[in-house]
Amino acid sequence: xxxxxxxxxxxxxxxxxxxxxxxxxxxxxxxxxxxxxxxxxxxxxxxxxxxxxxxxxxxxxxxxxxxxxxxxxxxxxxxxxxxxxxxxxxxxxxxxxxxxxxxxxxxxxxxxxxxxxxxxxxxxxxxxxxxxxxxxxxxxxxxxxxxxxxxxxxxxxxxxxxxxxxxxxxxxxxxxxxxxxxxxxxxxxxxxxxxxxxxxxxxxxxxxxxxxxxxxxxxxxxxxxxxxxxxxxxxxxxxxxxxxxxxxxxxxxxxxxxxxxxxxxxxxxxxxxxxxxxxxxxxxxxxxxxxxxxxxxxxxxxxxxxxxxxxxxxxxxxxxxxxxxxxxxxxxxxxxxxxxxxxxxxxxxxxxxxxxxxxxxxxxxxxxxxxxxxxxxxxxxxxxxxxxxxxxxxxxxxxxxxxxxxxxxxxxxxxxxxxxxxxxxxxxxxxxxxxxxxxx
Numbered sequence: 027x028x029x030x031x032x033x034x035x036x037x038x039x040x041x042x043x044x045x046x047x048x049x050x051x052x053x054x055x056x057x058x059x060x061x062x063x064x065x066x067x068x069x070x071x072x073x074x075x076x077x078x079x080x081x082x083x084x085x086x087x088x089x090x091x092x093x094x095x096x097x098x099x100x101x102x103x104x105x106x107x108x109x110x111x112x113x114x115x116x117x118x119x120x121x122x123x124x125x126x127x128x129x130x131x132x133x134x135x136x137x138x139x140x141x142x143x144x145x146x147x148x149x150x151x152x153x154x155x156x157x158x159x160x161x162x163x164x165x166x167x168x169x170x171x172x173x174x175x176x177x178x179x180x181x182x183x184x185x186x187x188x189x190x191x192x193x194x195x196x197x198x199x200x201x202x203x204x205x206x207x208x209x210x211x212x213x214x215x216x217x218x219x220x221x222x223x224x225x226x227x228x229x230x231x232x233x234x235x236x237x238x239x240x241x242x243x244x245x246x247x248x249x250x251x252x253x254x255x256x257x258x259x260x261x262x263x264x265x266x267x268x269x270x271x272x273x274x275x276x277x278x279x280x281x282x283x284x285x286x287x288x289x290x291x292x293x294x295x296x297x298x299x300x301x302x303x304x305x306x307x308x309x310x311x312x313x314x315x316x317x318x319x320x321x322x323x324x325x326x327x328x329x330x331x332x333x334x335x336x337x338x339x340x341x342x343x344x345x346x347x348x349x350x351x352x353x354x355x356x357x358x359x360x361x362x363x364x365x366x367x368x369x370x371x372x373x374x375x376x377x378x379x380x381x382x383x384x385x386x387x388x389x390x391x392x393x394x395x396x397x398x399x400x401x402x403x404x405x406x407x408x409x410x411x412x413x414x415x416x417x418x419x420x421x422x423x424x425x426x427x428x429x430x431x432x433x434x435x436x437x438x439x440x441x442x443x444x445x446x447x448x449x450x451x452x453x454x455x456x457x458x459x460x461x462x463x464x465x466x
Contacts, residue, residue: 031237033226033237033240033245033246034132034133034134034135034226034229034234034235034237035100035130035131035132035133035225035226035229035234035235035239036130036131036132036222037104037128037129037130037218037221037222037225037246037247038128038129038130038131039127039128039214039215039218039247039249040127040129041113041114041115041127041128041209041214042115042127043208043209043211043214044115044207044208044209045112045115045203045207045208045209046115046207047203047204047207049115049117050112050200050203050204051204053109053110053112053200054110056117057106057109057110059120060106060109060110060118060120061106061110063120064102064103064106067099067102068099068103070095070099071095071096071099071100071232072232074092074095074096075096075232075233077089077092078092078093078096078232078233079143079146079233082138082140082143082233083140083143083144086137086138086140087136087137088134088135088136088137088138088233090134090136093134093136093233093234094134096232096233096234097132097134097229097234098121098122099122099232100130100132100225100228100229100232100234101122101124101129101130101132102118102120102121102122103122103225103228104122104128104129104130104221104224104225105118105119105122105126105128105129106118107192107221107224108126108127108128108217108218108221110196111192111193111195111196111199111217111220111221112196112199112200112203112209112213112217113128113209113214113217113218113221114126114127114128115127115209128218128221130225132229132234133235134234134235135234135235135236135237138233138235138236139236142236143233143236146230146231146233147231149238150227150230150231152393153227153230153231153238153239154227154231155389155393156223156227156241156389156393157223157224157227157228158190159190159191159385159386159389160190160191160192160219160220160223160224160386161190161191161192161193161220161224190220190382190385191216191220191379191382191383191385191386192217192220192221194378194379194381194382195213195216195217195220195379195382195436196217198210198213198375198378198379199213199214199217201375210436211437212435212436212437213436215247215250215436215437215438215439216436216437216438218247218250219243219246219247219250219438222246222247223239223241223246226239226240226246227239240407241390241405241407241408241410241411242406242407242410242411243410243411243414243438243439243440244410244439244440244441245407247438247439250437250438250439251437251439252435252437252439252441253435255421255432255435256355256356256359256424256430256432257353257354257355257356257417257420257421257424257429257430257432257434258353258354258355258417259351259352259353259354259413259414259416259417259420259440259441260347260352260353260354261350261351261352261410261413261440261441262350262352263335263336263337263350263351263409263413264337264350265403265404265405265406265409266337266402266403267334267337267398267402267403267404268337268402269398269399269402271337271339272334272395272398272399273399275331275332275334275395276332278331278339279328279331279332282328282331282332282340282342283328283332285342286324286325286328289321289324290321290325293318293321293427297427300314300318300427300428301366301369301428304361304366304428305363305366305367308360308361308362308363308366309358309359309360309361310358310361310428310429311358312357312358315355315357315358315429318424318427318428318429319344319353319355319424319429320343320344320345321344322344322353322355322420322423322424322427322429323344323345323346323352323353323355323420324340324342324343324344325344325420325423326349326351326352326353326416326419326420327340327341327344327348327349327351327352328340329387329416330349330351330412330413330416331349332391333387333388333390333391333394333412334390334391334394334395334398334404335351335387335390335391335394335404335409335412335413335416336349336350336351337350337404338350351413351416353416353417353420355424355429355430356430358429359430359431361428361430361431362431365431366428366431369425369426369428370426372425372433373422373425373426376421376422376425376426376433376434377422377426379418379422379434379436380418380419380422380423380434383414383415383418383419384415384419386411386412386415387412387415387416387419390408390409390411390412390415391412393405393408394408394409394412410440411438413440414438414439414440418434418435418436421433421434421435422434
């Protein structure tokens with residue numbers, strides 16, 4: 027269950043986005059000593075956790091010294107992950123000293139419920155699945171035969187298998203940094219979310235806290251913001267769900283999936299002609315803009331319904347404002363002919379990341395289906411994470427299918443939120459005309 031209390035394991039981001047091309051190029055090689063130390067420390071942390079588990083079961087209280095040892099391991103693992111995935115620049119110390127640009131604040135829970143402790147591994151299974159998707163252990167688009175429609179037609183992503191959101195984001199960031207000497211802020215914020223959630227989930231499994239980790243991006247990384255973008259998420263959904271419609275969610279969605287497939291085939295068939303028109307007149311004509319935006323909006327409605335991210339049964343037209351998980355579009359703007367000519371190539375990074383987000387949405391749907399059957403509501407954190415995935419996929423489709431020239435933005439924010447300058451977070455954010463390197 028979600029609540030508004032401060033998280034017991036919180037990520038603190040003070041990174042300034044500056045990166046050295048040399049250290050980034052050799053980042054994996056430079057991280058090897060840390061990975062070896064982390065592996066040995068991890069074995070010791072597991073052994074200590076077993077002792078803590080026994081103490082909590084029999085005494086109801088954990089030895090604080092042992093918890094501090096495990097907490098130091100989690101902090102060190104977080105710093106190493108931030109370094110390895112390019113979310114931070116400095117070489118971390120081997121002890122996980124405080125003050126790293128991606129760091130943790132940890133409040134230990136010495137007393138915990140014996141029942142929760144006894145069943146901790148079972149209770150943690152959903153969080154462990156999410157860690158796998160967000161981290162580096164599962165395919166990033168193997169389920170794209172269904173989830174491809176999340177981004178409005180990236181059907182070819184079922185061939186894309188990558189480690190997870192963090193791995194995909196780190197690979198894209200590696201190329202971006204080598205080109206610009208700077209970490210794209212959207213990718214840094216996305217990696218901060220993945221690392222922050224992983225740290226909280228790991229702390230829960232290792233008995234540092236009995237607070238279940240939340241998936242809500244607005245809780246894990248509350249200070250990130252979205253720049254002005256012509257493709258925006260509009261979320262007005264209520265988390266209540268009907269158990270009956272949830273149980274039969276897939277059969278109910280079949281007519282929509284068939285209609286969406288037919289609509290997508292038409293879109294793909296006309297794309298070469300649309301591309302030529304935009305190259306010539308440097309703008310998507312208004313009728314075509316309405317056609318493509320309705321298709322992207324409709325695909326978002328259908329996947330939101332299928333994955334329990336949205337509650338009501340959607341319409342078949344993709345009408346603006348007709349669904350509580352909606353996508354808003356600005357009117358068509360002029361587009362640069364050179365960018366349009368190479369749009370399919372420029373969109374490859376966006377579709378790779380959309381594939382990773384597609385796996386997140388699929389898992390959100392699976393977990394949300396069970397949760398809604400039990401509680402008659404969709405956990406707000408899961409709903410928000412799923413909505414973020416749909417927002418990025420819609421922006422990726424809008425870019426590749428020539429609706430807008432603005433690149434999709436990777437930060438997992440649900441709504442615009444101001445940055446807190448007191449934490450040293452960078453104030454700059456890309457404007458409406460986002461290039462690929464800036465927007466990622």
